[in-house]
Amino acid sequence: MNLVSYNRIDMEEETQKEKYITPIAIGFLTTIVPDFLSEAFSAYKKRDFTTDYWQVSNWEQWYGGAGVALAVSAIEANRNRLYYMKDMSVSQNVCRDILDMFSHLSNFPTDVLTSLIGEIFTIRDVILHSHIYEINAEFTRTDWKMIELKRTKLQEYGDKKFKDLVDTDKLKTKLLGMNVLPTNIGFEELFLVLFVFDLIVGILDKNIERVSFTYHLHQKLNNEWIHSLSELLTFYYDQIPSNSFKSRINMLVGKLTIAFGTYMEYGPPYFIKNICPKCHTIGFRKNRSVSHCSNSACNFKLGIIKMDH
Numbered sequence: 001m002n003l004v005s006y007n008r009i010d011m012e013e014e015t016q017k018e019k020y021i022t023p024i025a026i027g028f029l030t031t032i033v034p035d036f037l038s039e040a041f042s043a044y045k046k047r048d049f050t051t052d053y054w055q056v057s058n059w060e061q062w063y064g065g066a067g068v069a070l071a072v073s074a075i076e077a078n079r080n081r082l083y084y085m086k087d088m089s090v091s092q093n094v095c096r097d098i099l100d101m102f103s104h105l106s107n108f109p110t111d112v113l114t115s116l117i118g119e120i121f122t123i124r125d126v127i128l129h130s131h132i133y134e135i136n137a138e139f140t141r142t143d144w145k146m147i148e149l150k151r152t153k154l155q156e157y158g159d160k161k162f163k164d165l166v167d168t169d170k171l172k173t174k175l176l177g178m179n180v181l182p183t184n185i186g187f188e189e190l191f192l193v194l195f196v197f198d199l200i201v202g203i204l205d206k207n208i209e210r211v212s213f214t215y216h217l218h219q220k221l222n223n224e225w226i227h228s229l230s231e232l233l234t235f236y237y238d239q240i241p242s243n244s245f246k247s248r249i250n251m252l253v254g255k256l257t258i259a260f261g262t263y264m265e266y267g268p269p270y271f272i273k274n275i276c277p278k279c280h281t282i283g284f285r286k287n288r289s290v291s292h293c294s295n296s297a298c299n300f301k302l303g304i305i306k307m308d309h
């Protein structure tokens with residue numbers, strides 16, 4: 001190798017061979033999806049949670065729906081990356097391939113993970129395959145009160161997975177409670193997709209390969225840099241104005257901790273493990289320097305004291 005100037009290397013005598021693979025959808029999750037979550041939330045928080053709504057605002061639909069489609073595509077990218085690293089070939093069934101990675105773990109709750117992955121892919125399909133429903137609504141002319149609402153999905157939409165995992169009366173998935181009516185998909189569905197993603201990352205980290213570094217976020221929220229999906233979810237969880245959605249998240253954290261707690265490492269890098277050490281309220285660590293319990297009766301704090309210069 002001849003150094004022909006202070007910053008130029010003569011490449012004719014020596015080449016550097018590098019190899020790359022191309023799972024670009026992982027970048028959607030770390031860069032674009034957090035912005036979509038923020039936009040969906042800006043519309044979501046203006047909803048009136050004291051009354052039922054029959055569709056969410058267009059702003060929330062578009063940002064929430066696009067965020068779901070991109071986040072779920074990052075799951076497929078992750079499957080492809082891991083299969084490549086392990087010198088295995090992918091099949092046509094992403095859910096099956098992800099489950100196969102955990103088949104060696106004894107007593108692993110495969111059925112629960114099957115539902116979780118199946119449900120988020122169902123929502124992805126609803127958006128990307130544009131499921132069509134006919135919605136007939138009747139209102140009073142004087143004050144626009146709803147008299148009747150009928151929502152009918154056209155027969156040809158929805159595969160076997162849809163039929164197994166969706167409560168067709170409520171138009172919601174059975175485990176996560178996500179809306180399958182396209183005009184009702186918004187912030188809550190995107191939050192839950194990221195919640196499941198974070199859980200899968202946690203299980204992969206402990207049992208297959210450390211993948212969380214791949215999902216390193218660079219977001220500034222409340223003037224602090226956040227780095228993980230768990231911190232992103234905690235930021236929004238703390239602000240969720242809907243008591244019923246908050247209690248659904250609490251119920252899911254309890255249920256999924258029982259199912260997967262032992263298959264994940266302890267600690268706040270994962271949302272379901274990010275609980276107050278004293279009273280177990282969720283959302284304890286906010287970012288790298290701030291950890292405090294949101295339960296006013298507990299108020300437990302851990303943190304670095306910042307010096308003013």
Ligand SMILES: [Zn+2]
Pocket residue numbers: 276277278279280281293294295298299300
């Ligand atoms: Zn506490």
